[in-house]
Amino acid sequence: MTSHRNYQWLEAGQTGVATPKDDLHxxxxxxxxxxxxxxxxxxxxxxxxxxxxxxxxxxxxxxxxxxxxxxxxKSQDFYEAGIFSLPERWRQVIDSNGAYIVET
Structure with missing residues (x-):
């Protein structure tokens, strides 16, 4: 939060109007x-x-x-199969130097 001053143009002898600070918190x-x-x-x-x-x-x-x-x-079997296939899929990514090839 950036603090800034509120400037006022005053004539000689005038006093400024107090401006409260913003809440710090x-x-x-x-x-x-x-x-x-x-x-x-x-x-x-x-x-x-x-x-x-x-x-x-x-x-x-x-x-x-x-x-x-x-x-x-999708069925619970679909999600379980996806989770169980993750280690093999990551092995393919590592073996191919970071590229994941989608098999069709």
Whole structure:
């Protein structure tokens, strides 16, 4: 935050009008956002003074999971297969010096 002075043009003998300083610690809010490859899945504004804890993260993950259950268009097997194929896919990337070739 850059501070600046408010200048006033005054005639000789006039006194200036006092201008209060801006608040050094303005009120802040915290936004918690969860997203995936297709965009934002869940967001919420946390209450004032709220601290991110493991319990809060777990509660948010529950809310994210509840939203995703309604949006899942593929079976659980599809996602498990993708996760289990990650080590092999990364091995291909490393072996090809950083290039990932999509097999059709």
């Amino acid at each position: 303005p009120k802040k809010i915290m936004l918690s956002v969860w997203w995936g490859v297709k965009g934002i899945i869940h967001w919420e504004i946390l209450p004032a003074g709220c601290t991110i804890t493991a319990d809060l993260c777990c509660q948010q993950l529950d809310r994210v999971a509840a939203k995703l259950q309604g949006k899942q268009d």
